[in-house]
Amino acid sequence: MVDLPRHVRARANPSGRIYYSFEKFRGTKQAWPVVPMPFDPRDNEFWRRCEQCDGLRAQGDGGEWRWFWTGKSGRSYPLPEPRGADGPLAFWSEIDAAEKRDSADDAEARKTFAALVDTYRASRFYEKLADGSRRDYDRHLRAIVAEWGNDPVTDLTAVDAQQAIDARGHTPSVARYYRAVLSKVLSFGVPRGFCPVNVIKGTEKVEHKPDPHKPWTDWAFEAFFEHARPGLHLPVYSALYTGQRSIDVVTMRRPAPGANAIEMVARKTGAAVFVPIHSEYREILTRTQIEHEALHLREDGAPWTLAAYRTAWQRDLTSVNAKGQPTQASPAKKAAMARLRDAGFVFHGLRKNAVNMLLEAGNTEAEVSAIVEMSEQMVRHYSRDVNKRRLAVNGMKKLEEAWKETRANLFGAGSSPSH
Numbered sequence: 001m002v003d004l005p006r007h008v009r010a011r012a013n014p015s016g017r018i019y020y021s022f023e024k025f026r027g028t029k030q031a032w033p034v035v036p037m038p039f040d041p042r043d044n045e046f047w048r049r050c051e052q053c054d055g056l057r058a059q060g061d062g063g064e065w066r067w068f069w070t071g072k073s074g075r076s077y078p079l080p081e082p083r084g085a086d087g088p089l090a091f092w093s094e095i096d097a098a099e100k101r102d103s104a105d106d107a108e109a110r111k112t113f114a115a116l117v118d119t120y121r122a123s124r125f126y127e128k129l130a131d132g133s134r135r136d137y138d139r140h141l142r143a144i145v146a147e148w149g150n151d152p153v154t155d156l157t158a159v160d161a162q163q164a165i166d167a168r169g170h171t172p173s174v175a176r177y178y179r180a181v182l183s184k185v186l187s188f189g190v191p192r193g194f195c196p197v198n199v200i201k202g203t204e205k206v207e208h209k210p211d212p213h214k215p216w217t218d219w220a221f222e223a224f225f226e227h228a229r230p231g232l233h234l235p236v237y238s239a240l241y242t243g244q245r246s247i248d249v250v251t252m253r254r255p256a257p258g259a260n261a262i263e264m265v266a267r268k269t270g271a272a273v274f275v276p277i278h279s280e281y282r283e284i285l286t287r288t289q290i291e292h293e294a295l296h297l298r299e300d301g302a303p304w305t306l307a308a309y310r311t312a313w314q315r316d317l318t319s320v321n322a323k324g325q326p327t328q329a330s331p332a333k334k335a336a337m338a339r340l341r342d343a344g345f346v347f348h349g350l351r352k353n354a355v356n357m358l359l360e361a362g363n364t365e366a367e368v369s370a371i372v373e374m375s376e377q378m379v380r381h382y383s384r385d386v387n388k389r390r391l392a393v394n395g396m397k398k399l400e401e402a403w404k405e406t407r408a409n410l411f412g413a414g415s416s417p418s419h
């Protein structure tokens with residue numbers, strides 16, 4: 001028999017089955033009515049119920065009893081009869097509900113991180129996040145609550161925050177995102193009374209330069225279209241001719257016959273996107289015309305989901321299935337795919353191809369931004385190499401146009417390259 005907490009008693013019925021109950025002041029004039037505990041000491045729930053018994057309060061008046069549970073905040077919550085019509089489980093469920101309310105009220109009163117995160121998640125700022133961003137935010141919000149959930153936000157110092165950021169320093173991209181989410185939440189909390197200042201402003205910014213996505217080269221396209229499974233091809237063309245993100249490309253709807261553009265709502269930004277259809281892309285769409293509302297289909301005719309496409313992409317490029325076992329692929333395919341991987345070509349690089357092509361065709365950054373749904377600042381970031389080439393070409397063109405006068409001033413009017 002295990003040692004039971006004070007006031008918790010075990011009884012055996014005639015069949016030998018053990019029943020447990022909470023019996024405070026048993027054997028005295030102040031004895032409370034018996035509270036059944038229909039739980040097993042081999043389960044953690046039994047011991048959690050024993051801890052909850054510390055908060056029980058009972059008041060007797062003329063043979064009638066009223067029950068309450070007092071939480072850590074000091075608040076009392078009324079309870080039903082433990083032996084009422086709904087049974088003892090309903091009694092304990094009410095204690096659970098009271099405990100949850102008490103925790104939430106206490107967190108709100110003490111302005112804890114748990115309360116701040118709950119308030120932020122209920123705000124319009126969180127609702128406006130795109131699905132992908134919301135998933136990333138949730139990962140870091142859970143980490144913040146796990147680390148400081150019960151602590152008042154005002155207790156956090158820049159030193160505490162810096163230590164949490166440094167603990168993630170082995171992955172700079174994670175540390176940078178964690179710092180950004182923590183700063184966003186604290187800034188949200190300042191005007192709502194959770195903290196007087198955003199202490200993240202006193203921490204160091206994480207130095208992190210993400211690897212730029214490489215635009216695909218001619219040989220990369222040739223290797224991919226020669227060796228990759230056919231079901232992966234059309235999304236690559238769509239990414240190249242529209243410049244959209246994979247989350248929008250893979251799930252594209254097939255444009256109606258005669259449509260002049262592909263229209264969609266970008267998942268990341270929520271913005272409406274209008275991409276005029278390039279003539280060569282229209283030919284590709286015509287050749288792949290299938291009576292299905294989805295544009296990108298697997299070989300069996302089912303539409304791709306983003307998760308399935310990414311899995312198939314990884315499997316094709318690595319020749320390894322989801323269980324880590326090698327797939328059947330020719331030596332030529334394995335070599336070609338290994339070359340693509342080693343060169344760092346990924347699906348998102350096609351977006352840079354699209355930006356580069358548009359810029360090289362003479363489009364302005366604003367025009368490129370409108371087509372690929374990217375900020376002009378990011379277009380400039382993507383287009384640095386293209387702009388260098390354009391500046392170099394324009395510079396040499398201007399020199400050619402002014403060369404006759406420039407050369408005369410440099411070498412003299414009577415000189416020539418042959419002298």
